Amino acid sequence: MKFSHKKSGFYFREVIGGQYDRISMALSVLRQRISFALICFCALNIIIIARIVFLSSQPRLSDHDKNIIQQQNANLVRADIVDRNGMIVATSLPTVSVYANAKDIIDIDEAVECLKKVFKDLNYQKIRKILETGKRFVWIKRHITPVQQEALLSQGIPGVYFIKTERRIYPDRNLLSHILGFTDVDNIGIAGIEHSQNDRIINEPSSLQLSIDIRLQHAMRDELSVGIEEFNAIGASGIIYEIDTGEVLAMCSLPDFDPNQRSRSSSKNKFNKCTCAVMEPGSTAKIFTTAMALESGKVQLGSVFDVVSPLTVGRYRIEDYHPQNRPLTTEEVFKCSSNIGAARMALQVGGQTQRQFYKDLGMFVPVQLELPELQAPLYPKVWRESTVITVSYGYGIALTPMHMVMGVASILNKGRILSPTLLRGKNIDVQGIKRIISEATYKKMVHLLRLVVQEGTSRKAEVSGYHVVGKTGTSEKLHGKTYSKNSNMCFFIGAFPTDQPKYLIFIMLDEPKANRNTFGFAAAGWNAAPVASRVIKRIGSILNIVPDKAG
Amino acid sequence: MFSVFVAVFMGCGLFEFKYKVASLNSQARKLEKEITQTQCNIKILSAELQYLTTPKRLQSLANRHFSLDKAEVNQLFSLREVKDYFEGKTPTVERDSLQSLLTKASTVSRSPKK
Numbered sequence: 001m002k003f004s005h006k007k008s009g010f011y012f013r014e015v016i017g018g019q020y021d022r023i024s025m026a027l028s029v030l031r032q033r034i035s036f037a038l039i040c041f042c043a044l045n046i047i048i049i050a051r052i053v054f055l056s057s058q059p060r061l062s063d064h065d066k067n068i069i070q071q072q073n074a075n076l077v078r079a080d081i082v083d084r085n086g087m088i089v090a091t092s093l094p095t096v097s098v099y100a101n102a103k104d105i106i107d108i109d110e111a112v113e114c115l116k117k118v119f120k121d122l123n124y125q126k127i128r129k130i131l132e133t134g135k136r137f138v139w140i141k142r143h144i145t146p147v148q149q150e151a152l153l154s155q156g157i158p159g160v161y162f163i164k165t166e167r168r169i170y171p172d173r174n175l176l177s178h179i180l181g182f183t184d185v186d187n188i189g190i191a192g193i194e195h196s197q198n199d200r201i202i203n204e205p206s207s208l209q210l211s212i213d214i215r216l217q218h219a220m221r222d223e224l225s226v227g228i229e230e231f232n233a234i235g236a237s238g239i240i241y242e243i244d245t246g247e248v249l250a251m252c253s254l255p256d257f258d259p260n261q262r263s264r265s266s267s268k269n270k271f272n273k274c275t276c277a278v279m280e281p282g283s284t285a286k287i288f289t290t291a292m293a294l295e296s297g298k299v300q301l302g303s304v305f306d307v308v309s310p311l312t313v314g315r316y317r318i319e320d321y322h323p324q325n326r327p328l329t330t331e332e333v334f335k336c337s338s339n340i341g342a343a344r345m346a347l348q349v350g351g352q353t354q355r356q357f358y359k360d361l362g363m364f365v366p367v368q369l370e371l372p373e374l375q376a377p378l379y380p381k382v383w384r385e386s387t388v389i390t391v392s393y394g395y396g397i398a399l400t401p402m403h404m405v406m407g408v409a410s411i412l413n414k415g416r417i418l419s420p421t422l423l424r425g426k427n428i429d430v431q432g433i434k435r436i437i438s439e440a441t442y443k444k445m446v447h448l449l450r451l452v453v454q455e456g457t458s459r460k461a462e463v464s465g466y467h468v469v470g471k472t473g474t475s476e477k478l479h480g481k482t483y484s485k486n487s488n489m490c491f492f493i494g495a496f497p498t499d500q501p502k503y504l505i506f507i508m509l510d511e512p513k514a515n516r517n518t519f520g521f522a523a524a525g526w527n528a529a530p531v532a533s534r535v536i537k538r539i540g541s542i543l544n545i546v547p548d549k550a551g
Numbered sequence: 552m553f554s555v556f557v558a559v560f561m562g563c564g565l566f567e568f569k570y571k572v573a574s575l576n577s578q579a580r581k582l583e584k585e586i587t588q589t590q591c592n593i594k595i596l597s598a599e600l601q602y603l604t605t606p607k608r609l610q611s612l613a614n615r616h617f618s619l620d621k622a623e624v625n626q627l628f629s630l631r632e633v634k635d636y637f638e639g640k641t642p643t644v645e646r647d648s649l650q651s652l653l654t655k656a657s658t659v660s661r662s663p664k665k
Contacts, residue, residue: 038555050565089601093594094595171601172605173605214606541622546628549648
């Protein structure tokens with residue numbers, strides 16, 4: 001019943017009225033509180049209902065799907081490596097690996113028996129022992145084939161699972177083995193560019209571009225293989241180098257290996273002769289001796305040297321491979337590759353200048369190349385007169401082929417010393433390049449190197465139309481403490497075209513043998529020089545060099 | 552009463568909105584998965600293509616299917632020389648060698664190796 005105090009009398013107004021107002025106010029507050037509680041209750045219910053509806057309508061992402069997405073995103077992290085023309089030389093492909101959770105395996109014997117049916121080559125005793133320890137994660141086999149995966153699925157072994165992984169693939173197989181190196185089973189680079197550029201390859205998604213051209217690399221490898229077969233050599237190495245940029249266009253060392261199956265290769269095959277093998281450069285060192293002598297100003301092209309009277313170092317007598325029995329000019333000393341002449345030239349300049357020249361050329365430290373497999377040269381710590389004489393014609397100092405290439409390239413780059421690189425564009429805009437010889441000496445050296453190919457010991461390196469410049473070198477190998485007359489290292493180092501040498505070619509044959517075609521000779525002019533000629537013939541068109549048909 | 556109505560209305564709106572977001576999210580995840588799969592496939596195909604076009608393989612195929620020898624230095628001409636040849640400007644010696652080369656090239660292209 002609704003109560004109205006307006007209709008009541010005095011008693012009601014005066015006595016009960018005050019009490020009524022208080023009750024009415026209390027009821028009003030109560031109503032407000034109930035409404036508020038009701039709204040909160042409804043809102044809470046709506047939220048709960050909405051949440052229930054949302055969760056029930058949400059398609060459930062299985063753990064398997066989550067795994068796939070996470071793994072696909074996480075694993076494909078190693079960037080490709082491409083050659084200078086963008087051809088892929090190393091890439092990562094998704095593969096599947098097998099692991100086991102020993103806690104989930106019901107019968108270990110049965111599981112091992114089932115695994116045996118799929119993988120014949122596993123060490124099952126070892127796997128059984130690990131499974132018996134009850135570990136939650138045990139690798140069974142990494143990088144299995146789709147056929148093996150299907151076979152394993154059909155076995156349906158409880159507790160054996162697949163995980164998506166990534167595997168490094170080298171499509172060109174042996175072609176770039178020593179340059180690229182390889183990764184371990186966890187995809188971490190452990191040799192070659194893969195190791196030295198590991199952080200770059202992992203952290204940057206864009207491809208890593210090498211300075212190598214696989215067409216040139218193939219031509220070099222192919223011709224070196226022919227050379228090994230023809231001269232029955234035990235190995236070979238070759239480098240093609242762009243003189244004005246310091247970029248290595250091809251670098252090949254034979255024997256080599258397939259980085260896709262590196263475990264099957266011996267350490268001998270994995271040895272990179274271009275950067276790890278140190279060898280006495282033989283007569284190719286006369287390039288440095290002559291350049292140094294001409295640059296010093298103490299020797300001119302027309303200077304005459306006595307090569308008739310013998311030169312002795314301690315108990316050793318220095319002789320010429322092609323004795324001329326008459327005094328020779330600098331040109332003739334270089335052309336005929338006279339050891340006595342080179343030694344007299346170096347003595348005239350002095351040991352200090354010679355040592356400094358070699359130091360400036362970077363011949364006392366490992367080359368700055370993007371490979372972990374680098375060898376430091378071997379050189380005498382005390383530079384005696386005997387050192388001056390032997391180093392002048394390439395003995396008593398041991399360099400890697402890359403050192404020889406860098407040194408000769410510096411001379412043919414008008415004296416500008418550039419560090420060799422395997423990365424395209426790295427040496428662009430290099431500031432503060434040190435010069436080792438003047439332009440005048442550079443021109444004299446090009447003239448002398450051309451003379452050697454035209455009339456001297458490197459005639460078989462000539463390619464009509466390209467006008468090759470270069471110098472051969474033959475050094476006897478050291479067996480124990482004595483030099484062997486029957487095992488030589490033969491080199492050719494040269495460049496083309498003559499008017500402005502742009503590409504440098506280095507060829508090394510390890511222990512080539514004489515044959516009928518070489519008339520019993522095993523010197524570099526008979527083996528390394530013709531191999532270099534064949535390489536130049538093949539790569540000229542690839543390098544877009546138009547031959548000079550006028551001769 | 553009004554506040555209850557607003558709460559219910561907002562709840563429904565929120566439900567609809569969230570449902571659409573969930574649906575789009577699901578689609579995005581599916582697309583992401585497809586993109587990853589396609590990227591993997593592209594990588595596999597690129598590797599396969601590179602393997603099929605390695606210089607060694609191309610050389611062995613060329614040796615097997617073409618009757619061509621390695622190019623000699625005197626067979627190489629620049630485009631300018633070829634242009635000059637057709638305009639009659641090239642010196643006689645080069646004209647002869649270029650002419651014989653073009654004749655041989657046309658013969659070889661007409662008669663593939665059997």
